[in-house]
Every structure is written in C-alpha cells, then in structure tokens.
Amino acid sequence: MEPGRGEVDSVREISRHEVQELIDRGAQLVDVLGEEFEEEHLPGAVNLPLRRIETEARRALDPSRPVVVYCWDSA
Numbered sequence: 082m083e084p085g086r087g088e089v090d091s092v093r094e095i096s097r098h099e100v101q102e103l104i105d106r107g108a109q110l111v112d113v114l115g116e117e118f119e120e121e122h123l124p125g126a127v128n129l130p131l132r133r134i135e136t137e138a139r140r141a142l143d144p145s146r147p148v149v150v151y152c153w154d155s156a
Contacts, residue, residue, distance in 0.1 A: 100149055108147040123151070
C-alpha cells in the first residue's frame with residue numbers, strides 16, 4: 082500500500098514501552114476482538130473487530146494520527 086493514501090505505511094510488533102510512547106504522542110488504540118471488548122480493553126481504545134476493520138477504519142480513525150492495533154486475548 083502506498084504511503085499518503087490513507088492506508089497502512091508499516092506493520093510491526095512493538096514493545097509495551099513503544100506502545101506507551103505512541104499513546105503519549107497521540108496514537109489511537111484499536112482493539113480487534115469482538116464481544117470481549119466490553120469486558121477488557123485498554124483505556125481509550127476503540128473496538129474495530131477484524132471482520133469490520135477494513136470497512137469502518139476510515140470512519141472511526143483519524144488518518145493523521147498513528148494507530149496501534151492490538152488483540153487482548155487472555156485465553
């Protein structure tokens with residue numbers, strides 16, 4: 082995907098420390114689990130389940146801010 086077209090520039094795994102740094106700089110948190118979101122999610126996270134992320138991301142997210150996508154699975 083091409084940078085600057087509102088699409089993914091890069092995808093990589095990051096540490097908890099890097100997540101906190103991104104949050105401190107205004108990153109958006111996206112939890113991709115479905116029903117489990119109501120039970121457990123990081124403060125400030127939005128819920129975009131994997132099955133809906135492609136269709137709803139543009140509506141729900143600010144394209145000018147970084148996005149951290151995570152899956153909180155305690156199982």
